[in-house]
Amino acid sequence: MSPEQYCQNKAVKSGSSFYYAFLFLPAPRRRAITALYAFCREVDDVVDECSDVSVARTKLAWWRNEIQALFNGKPNHPVTRALEPFINDMGITYDRLIAIVDGMEMDLDQNRYLDWPALRKYCWHVAGVVGELSASIFGYKNPKTLEYASELGIAFQLTNIIRDVGDDARRGRIYLPIEDLQTYQVRAADILNAKYVPGFEALMAFEAQRARDLYANAVSLLPAEDRRTQRPGLMMAAIYNTLLDEIEHESWQVLDQRISLTPVRKMWLAWKNWVGGGKPAIVQLSRVQP
Numbered sequence: 001m002s003p004e005q006y007c008q009n010k011a012v013k014s015g016s017s018f019y020y021a022f023l024f025l026p027a028p029r030r031r032a033i034t035a036l037y038a039f040c041r042e043v044d045d046v047v048d049e050c051s052d053v054s055v056a057r058t059k060l061a062w063w064r065n066e067i068q069a070l071f072n073g074k075p076n077h078p079v080t081r082a083l084e085p086f087i088n089d090m091g092i093t094y095d096r097l098i099a100i101v102d103g104m105e106m107d108l109d110q111n112r113y114l115d116w117p118a119l120r121k122y123c124w125h126v127a128g129v130v131g132e133l134s135a136s137i138f139g140y141k142n143p144k145t146l147e148y149a150s151e152l153g154i155a156f157q158l159t160n161i162i163r164d165v166g167d168d169a170r171r172g173r174i175y176l177p178i179e180d181l182q183t184y185q186v187r188a189a190d191i192l193n194a195k196y197v198p199g200f201e202a203l204m205a206f207e208a209q210r211a212r213d214l215y216a217n218a219v220s221l222l223p224a225e226d227r228r229t230q231r232p233g234l235m236m237a238a239i240y241n242t243l244l245d246e247i248e249h250e251s252w253q254v255l256d257q258r259i260s261l262t263p264v265r266k267m268w269l270a271w272k273n274w275v276g277g278g279k280p281a282i283v284q285l286s287r288v289q290p
Contacts, residue, residue, distance in 0.1 A: 003082035004031055007038035010079075025138075025232060032090050032137045033232070035082035040130060042079055043100060047107045048171075060105055067097045091136025099129045111173040112188075116210070119161075119177050120154060127157035131233070138230055142223035145230060151221060152233055155214035159240045162207050163247060166194060166255040176207060194255040204252035208244050215241060239266050 001009075011022065011034050022030050022037070043063055050056035070080040071087065071094045086092055103125025113119040131153025132146050140146070161168070161175045168175060169191050181188065184199035184206070215237055222230060239261065247259050 001078070003078040004035075006078035007031075007035045007082045010038040010041050022232070024235070028086075029090070029137055029139070031082070032086040032092070033134060035079060035086070036092065036130070036133055036137065039079045039083060039097070040100060042077075043104045044126075047104050053108050056108055057105070060101055060108075063101055064098065067094060067101070070097075086137070092133060096129050096133050099125055103129075107173070113175060113177050115177045115179040119158075119175060122175075123154040123157040123161075124150065127153035127160075129153070131156070134233060135230060138232055140226045140229060142226055144221060144223050145226045148218050148221035148223075148230070149233060151214055151218035152237060155211050155218060156236065156240055158207065158211040158214060159244055162204060162211065163243065163254060163259060165191060165204075167258060169194065169255070176203070180206065191255065196253075196255060200255075201252050204254070205248070208248060211244060212241070 022033050025033065043060065046056050046059045046063070050059065066075065066077055066080055069075055070084060073084075075081045075084050083092060103122060106122050106125060113122065128150040131149035131151075134153075135145050135149035165174075165176065172192070174181075174188055174191055176191070178188075180203060181191075184203035186197055186199045186203050189195075190197045190200070218237070219234075222234075227234075242265070243259070243261055246261060247254060250259050253259070
């Protein structure tokens with residue numbers, strides 16, 4: 001199996017919304033973003049699949065060495081071999097790849113966050129920096145596009161946190177800030193035990209509005225000259241906004257189920273926003289109906 005096929009299989013099996021945005025890219029950029037996504041999945045799986053923290057740390061240390069090997073021109077893993085052709089031309093930097101691994105290691109060090117600034121830092125490491133790398137692969141002219149991409153990545157991660165509250169709780173993790181739980185009188189024990197208490201819906205509505213504000217701010221930061229090249233990110237934003245709407249429609253029942261969009265719906269949203277030409281109006285805070 002070639003490195004490119006390895007990464008492609010990793011992306012397809014994930015069922016992620018990102019995969020649907022990749023489909024519309026020119027072949028070289030599609031290969032680059034698929035390799036980046038596969039890298040993110042590899043290091044994320046280290047944390048999710050290793051029950052022994054010491055083993056997870058050892059594996060992440062291996063990935064740090066592998067990133068160094070990549071930039072020394074001697075990658076070993078299929079993912080880094082697939083990334084190698086693009087590190088010079090598409091803005092894939094050593095510091096940003098290491099920052100992603102740092103974010104994964106944060107999951108080994110803590111499973112609670114005191115407030116939004118602390119959670120935002122985590123979200124930048126595991127998603128904001130991925131947004132910056134993705135924007136570089138898509139192509140940009142104005143450096144402010146990286147600010148847009150970072151904010152968009154943080155919005156994606158917060159949406160994932162909202163969707164995965166129950167899944168994360170079953171792993172002993174609660175990403176929702178302690179400060180917010182206290183404001184809405186939701187105890188950590190309620191979430192860990194999948195107990196819907198009176199303040200839970202208000203808590204989730206608050207976090208969803210924070211995510212929507214992040215999406216709106218991201219779009220406001222995107223320079224006009226880069227809207228067309230950054231269409232894949234805007235396509236994903238449309239998908240994720242629709243997911244938020246769906247979760248709200250299901251009354252925030254995320255403790256005992258995982259709410260998601262069907263592949264057909266994701267594809268429809270991706271196509272609709274691709275043909276929209278990257279206009280900022282494609283990301284709306286109102287419902288998007290296919």
